Amino acid sequence: MVTGSSDPGRPVEALAEPVSPRAEERTFPVRAMGDVLIARKRAQELGVQFGLGSRRATELAIAVSELATNIVKYGIHGEVALVLDPAVGVRGGIRVIARDIGPPIRNLEVALQDGCDDTGPIDPALVLRRGGLGTGLGAVLRFADLFEYQQGETGKAITVTFYRR
Amino acid sequence: MPKKENGPAGIVEFTQSRLEDLVQALAYAAIDDFEACLALMKGTLVGDSFATLEGGFTDFLTQLVGAKSDLNDALVQAEEANRNLEAKLETIERQQAAIRELSTPIIEVWTGVLCLPVVGIVDSQRSAEMTETLLEMIVAKQARTAIVDITGIDAMDTKTADHFIKMAKAVRLLGADCILSGINPGIAQTLTHIGVDLTGIRTLRNLRDALQAYLREHHAEHLRPADRRV
Amino acid sequence: MKRSTAVSMGSGGSDGSVGRSRAADQNLAIIQIRNCLLVSIQTELHDRLALDLQESLMERVRIADAIGVILDVSAVEVIDSYITRILNDIGKSVRFMGAECYIVGIRPAVAMTLIEMGVELDSVHTALNLDLALERLELLQ
Numbered sequence: 001m002v003t004g005s006s007d008p009g010r011p012v013e014a015l016a017e018p019v020s021p022r023a024e025e026r027t028f029p030v031r032a033m034g035d036v037l038i039a040r041k042r043a044q045e046l047g048v049q050f051g052l053g054s055r056r057a058t059e060l061a062i063a064v065s066e067l068a069t070n071i072v073k074y075g076i077h078g079e080v081a082l083v084l085d086p087a088v089g090v091r092g093g094i095r096v097i098a099r100d101i102g103p104p105i106r107n108l109e110v111a112l113q114d115g116c117d118d119t120g121p122i123d124p125a126l127v128l129r130r131g132g133l134g135t136g137l138g139a140v141l142r143f144a145d146l147f148e149y150q151q152g153e154t155g156k157a158i159t160v161t162f163y164r165r
Numbered sequence: 166m167p168k169k170e171n172g173p174a175g176i177v178e179f180t181q182s183r184l185e186d187l188v189q190a191l192a193y194a195a196i197d198d199f200e201a202c203l204a205l206m207k208g209t210l211v212g213d214s215f216a217t218l219e220g221g222f223t224d225f226l227t228q229l230v231g232a233k234s235d236l237n238d239a240l241v242q243a244e245e246a247n248r249n250l251e252a253k254l255e256t257i258e259r260q261q262a263a264i265r266e267l268s269t270p271i272i273e274v275w276t277g278v279l280c281l282p283v284v285g286i287v288d289s290q291r292s293a294e295m296t297e298t299l300l301e302m303i304v305a306k307q308a309r310t311a312i313v314d315i316t317g318i319d320a321m322d323t324k325t326a327d328h329f330i331k332m333a334k335a336v337r338l339l340g341a342d343c344i345l346s347g348i349n350p351g352i353a354q355t356l357t358h359i360g361v362d363l364t365g366i367r368t369l370r371n372l373r374d375a376l377q378a379y380l381r382e383h384h385a386e387h388l389r390p391a392d393r394r395v
Numbered sequence: 396m397k398r399s400t401a402v403s404m405g406s407g408g409s410d411g412s413v414g415r416s417r418a419a420d421q422n423l424a425i426i427q428i429r430n431c432l433l434v435s436i437q438t439e440l441h442d443r444l445a446l447d448l449q450e451s452l453m454e455r456v457r458i459a460d461a462i463g464v465i466l467d468v469s470a471v472e473v474i475d476s477y478i479t480r481i482l483n484d485i486g487k488s489v490r491f492m493g494a495e496c497y498i499v500g501i502r503p504a505v506a507m508t509l510i511e512m513g514v515e516l517d518s519v520h521t522a523l524n525l526d527l528a529l530e531r532l533e534l535l536q
Binding site for chain 2: 037042044054056058059061062069134138
C-alpha cells in the first residue's frame with residue numbers, strides 16, 4: 001500500500017496516524033554510515049523486545065538499514081525515529097519514520113522498482129561499485145505493512161509500519 | 166554581641182559569650198552551615214589575643230568554604246565528564262558490534278578455499294559489497310572453492326536472496342566452485358518463493374557439512390606427496 | 396606458464412591478398428602451448444576481427460591438432476551480449492574441430508554483469524587461470 005503526497009506547505013513532521021500516549025519513541029540521528037549501523041542494530045533489538053519475533057525484527061532492521069542508507073546517500077542528513085506504539089493496528093506495531101533534509105524523490109514509482117533508483121535502471125556493473133542493488137525501497141515495501149511518503153519544503157519523510165502479528 | 170574597645174595588650178576582655186559564640190560557630194561548621202558560622206564570627210571586632218584566635222578561626226573557615234566550593238565544582242565537572250564518557254563508551258560498543266557484523270571476513274581456510282561466514286543484518290548495500298569483495302578475492306587468491314555460510318541470517322529480502330544466488334553463479338562463471346551452507350527454513354522459503362534455479366550450486370545444511378564435503382572430495386590434493394598414490 | 400614450445404604469430408589470412416590476417420595486425424597473437432592454443436584478447440572484438448579470429452583459430456586447431464583453445468579475457472572490461480555470442484560461436488566452431496574452448500580471466504564486474512543480464516556462456520568452459528584450464532583440458536583427453 002503506497003500513499004504519496006506532495007504538498008510544499010505541509011510540514012514534514014505530520015504523521016498519518018496519531019501517536020498514542022503509551023507509545024515510546026527512540027530517535028537516531030543519521031549522518032554517516034556509522035549511524036546506519038547503530039540504528040539498524042537498535043531496531044533489531046527493539047523489534048525483538050517489542051515482540052515482533054526474530055525474523056520480523058530482522059526485517060524491520062533491514063528496512064531501517066535501507067531507509068537510513070538512503071538518507072546518507074541522498075538525504076544529506078536526517079534522522080530515523082522508531083515509535084513503538086501498542087495502539088497501532090490490532091496488536092500494536094512499530095512505526096519507522098525516516099526524515100531527511102534532502103531533495104524529494106523525483107519519481108517514486110520508478111525508485112520503488114527493483115534495480116532502479118529514481119532516475120531509472122542501474123547499470124549492473126555499477127552494482128559492484130558500491131551503488132547497492134537498487135532494491136532498497138523495494139525491500140522496504142516488501143517487508144513493511146504500510147508505506148507512506150511525504151515531502152515538504154524542508155525535506156521529506158518516509159513512514160513505514162510493522163504490525164505486531 | 167558585646168563590642169569591646171582595645172584593652173591594654175595582653176589583657177583579654179574575655180566574656181563567656183565570646184567563648185559561647187566560638188563554640189556555636191564550630192557547631193555550625195560541623196554541620197556544614199558555613200553561612201551561619203561566618204555570620205556569627207563577623208561580629209567580633211576586638212583586637213585582643215583571643216580575637217587572634219577568633220580571627221584565625223574565621224580565616225580558616227573562609228578558606229574551608231572556598232575549598233569545599235572548589236571541590237564541589239570539580240565533582241560536578243567530573244560527574245558530567247563521566248556521564249559523557251559512559252555515553253561514548255556505549256556508542257563505541259554498539260559501533261563495534263555493528264562493525265563486526267558489517268565487516269564480513271573472508272577466510273582462506275585452506276589454500277584455494279575461501280569461506281565467507283555471513284552474520285547479522287544483510288541489506289542490499291551489504292550484499293553488494295560482499296559480492297564484490299568475494300569475487301575480487303577469488304581472483305586475487307585464485308581460489309577454486311568458495312563456501313558461503315548464511316547460518317547467521319534470520320531474514321533476507323527476496324531480491325537480496327536472489328542476489329546471493331547471482332553471487333554463487335558469478336563465482337562459477339569465474340571458474341570456481343560455490344557451496345552455499347546454512348540455509349534455514351525461512352530463507353529456503355524465500356528462495357522457493359522467487360523460483361530460483363539452483364543448478365550447479367551445492368547447498369548444504371551447515372558450515373561443518375560443507376567443509377567436510379570439500380575435504381572428502383579433495384582428499385587426495387591435501388595428502389603429503391609421499392602418501393599420494395599416483 | 397609452465398610449458399611452452401613454439402610461439403607463432405597468427406597467420407593463414409582470410410583473404411589471400413594480405414599475407415597476415417587482421418587478427419595478427421591487431422596483435423591478437425595465437426600462442427601454442429603443447430597441444431593447446433592461447434589467445435590474449437586485448438582489444439574490442441567486433442565484426443571482422445571476431446570472424447578473423449574464429450577462422451584463424453579453426454585453422455590453427457586443424458594444423459596443430461590442438462585439443463583446446465584458451466581465451467584470456469583479463470584485459471576485457473565489458474562483455475555484452477554481442478561479445479557473448481562471439482565467444483559462444485568461437486566455442487562451437489572450435490568444438491566442431493574436436494577441441495574445447497576455455498575462457499580465463501573474467502573480471503568480477505564482468506561476471507556480475509553477465510549474470511544480471513542472464514546470458515549464458517554455454518558453448519565454452521571457464522577457468523580461473525591458464526594452468527587450471529590446461530589441467531582441465533588434459534583431463535578431457
